[in-house]
Amino acid sequence: MIFDYAEALRELTIGEAGVTAIFGYCVVFFGLVLLMIVLYCTGAYFKSKDAKAEAQAKAALENVRKEVEANPLKVTPVEAPKAPGSAGHVKLHGVPDKEAAMIMAVVADKMQKPLNELHFISIKEVK
Amino acid sequence: MDVLETLKSLWEGSGFQSFFVDGGWKNLIMIAVACVLLYLGIKKKFEPLLLVGIAFGCLLVNLSYFGPESSDALYHPDLWANFLDPDHTDYHSYGAILAHGGLLDILYIGVKAGIYPSLIFMGVGAMTDFGPLISNPKSLLLGAAAQMGVFLAFFGAVCLGFTGEEAASIGIIGGADGPTAIFLTTRLAPHLLGPIAIAAYSYMALIPMIQPPLMKLLTTKKEREVKMEQNRNVTKTEKIIFPIIVAMFVILLLPSTAPLIGCLMLGNLWRECGVTERLSDTVQNALMNIVTVFLGISVGATTAADSFLNLKTLMIIVLGLTAFAFSTVGGLLVGKIMYKLTGGKVNPLIGSAGVSAVPMAARVSQMEGQKANPSNFLLMHAMGPNVAGVIGSAIAAGFLLAVFS
Incomplete structure (x- = not known):
């Protein structure tokens, strides 16, 4: 005989097994629901902390903006220096910007030289 | 020298001869089973990291153990039977195992001690x-x-005549969590460890085949098409606090879960705290690989022919499949309830990822979601239930351990 049914049933009846199964499932739910509540609470705490920090940052930004509006500074536009090796200003004759950029990139590629080491003076469309 | 006598004694001492006496044919069947498992692990890539080790352990034990008189065996089920027998002098004596056991007996101590x-x-x-x-x-x-399958299979096993301890060990297969299944089985029904571990890992590998038909059966196309909103960003502090809270909370609730939840959360804390990268890296890679080597081969060793080839094994395999299927169904049903309650914001497919096979079950949810709606990305949403399943199965195991140990 493979199973000792009598012994198995003496240990745990089918009714008891059913109750144990339902109770066990409930315990798993209970544990994880409690954990869920804890996670919601910690999540809410961190969210409120984030919201507070964000509000403080916003308020600080608003203060700066108001201060600038109240005491406007005279800003003299300064032309940014050209990067070393920059292609500089290119005079375009009948060529849109995008096409000019493409032409410069193709030329640099064909010459196998970095674009910022080339100096383009003008690009003109020949019809 | 008597050549014939020497040949005779060599033959009598060989394993080949053992196949023809006292049920040695069972070992031949188990060797075939080991070869099938090796094929599934290597060729079909069914959880190869563990299944190849388990299969080879199975092969080794069935090549070397033909009964209590097999002194050269790598694993001795009779020694472990004495270890568990309160009336035997070797009851709970690891010394006896170390003194008389083979290589796999010694490795098995790590499984037995959890x-x-x-x-x-x-x-x-x-x-x-x-x-x-x-x-x-x-x-x-x-x-x-998604732990529904655990308790339904437990109930089913009791109805089929298994004892409470055995039924609990079989039920936990439904948690789709190999280490938890091994942990619980070694404590409650160590004689069933082989079939339970093989069933658990085989079904985990078969999740992409087991789950999709149930997912399609229980959800409508409209439900599967649901695109979920992106989750909020989690701060680093929250990630650090999480393992501490879970460890405190779950271990206080069910102290029997302490080894599993404690280790799970310690590993996670090492990952998240940002000051223990070396430890986190070691645990994720080197230690994990070393333990996988020992675990696979020593679990495989428990599949000695005498204890494996019986009706119980067949029942365990059927009950394990039932447990997996019902765990999937449980997750999907609650997913559907969430879909209704949230007015269609939750895709019920993420429910099936509640079984804790990480990340396989989440990937299956992602694939099925994308089949219904190619612009659907459920993976991150499914990872939530997936890792919740790991905690859930540990709690289920803790409950069963508390009731039956």
Whole structure:
């Protein structure tokens, strides 16, 4: 005989097994629901902390903006220096910007030289 | 020298001769089973990291153990039977195992003492990002729901005549969590460890085949098409606090879960705290690999022909499949309830990921979601229930352990 049914049933009846199964499932739910509540609470705490920090940052930004509006500074536009090796200003004759950029990139590629080491003076469309 | 006598004694001492006496044919069947498992692990890539080791352990034990008189065997089921027999002088004596056992007996001590499953959990914790769960704590409900198979299979096993301890060990297969299944079985029904571990890992590998038909059966196309909103970002502090809270909370609730949950959360804390990268890296890689080597081969060793080839094994395989299927169904049903309650904001497919096979079950949810709606990305949403399932199955195991140990 493979199973000792009598012994198995003496240990745990089918009714008891059913109750144990339902109770066990409930315990798993209970544990994880409690954990869920804890996670919601910690999540809410961190969210409120984030919201507070964000509000403080916003308020600080608003203060700066108001201060600038109240005491406007005279800003003299300064032309940014050209990067070393920059292609500089290119005079375009009948060529849109995008096409000019493409032409410069193709030329640099064909010459196998970095674009910022080339100096383009003008690009003109020949019809 | 008597050549014939020498040849005779060589023959009598060989394993070949053992196949023809006293049920040695059972070993031949188990060797064939080991070869099939090797084929599934290597060719079909069914959980190869563990299944190849388990299969080779099975091969080794059935090549060397033909009964209590097999002194050269790598694993001795009779020694472990004495270890568990309160009336025997070797009851709970690891000394006897060390003195008389083979290589696999000694490796098996790590399984018996619950060391390997706990260390595997440590590695799992170090590899798991609990962010999706922290950002959406409702996922825990899906992880809980997906333990339905555990308790249904437990009930079914008792109805089929298994004892409470055996039924609990069989039921936990439905948690889709190999280390938890091994941990619980070694404590409650160590004689069933081989079939339970093989069933658990085989079904985990078969998740992409087991789950999709149930997912399609239980959900409508409209439900599967649902695109979920992106979860909120989780801060680093929250990720650090999470393992501490879970460890305190779950261990206080069910102290029997301490080895599993404690190791899982310690591994995760090492990952998240940002000051223990070396430890996190070691646990995720080197330690995990070493333990996998020992765990696989020593679990495989428990599949000695005498204890494996019986009707119980067949029942365990059927009950294990039932457990997996009902765990999937449980997750999907609660997913559907969430879909209704949220007015269609939750895709019920993420419910099936509540079984804790990480990340396989989440990937299956992603694939099925994308089949219904190619622009659907459910992976991160499914990872929440998936990691909740790991905690859920540990709680289920803790409950069963508390009731039956």
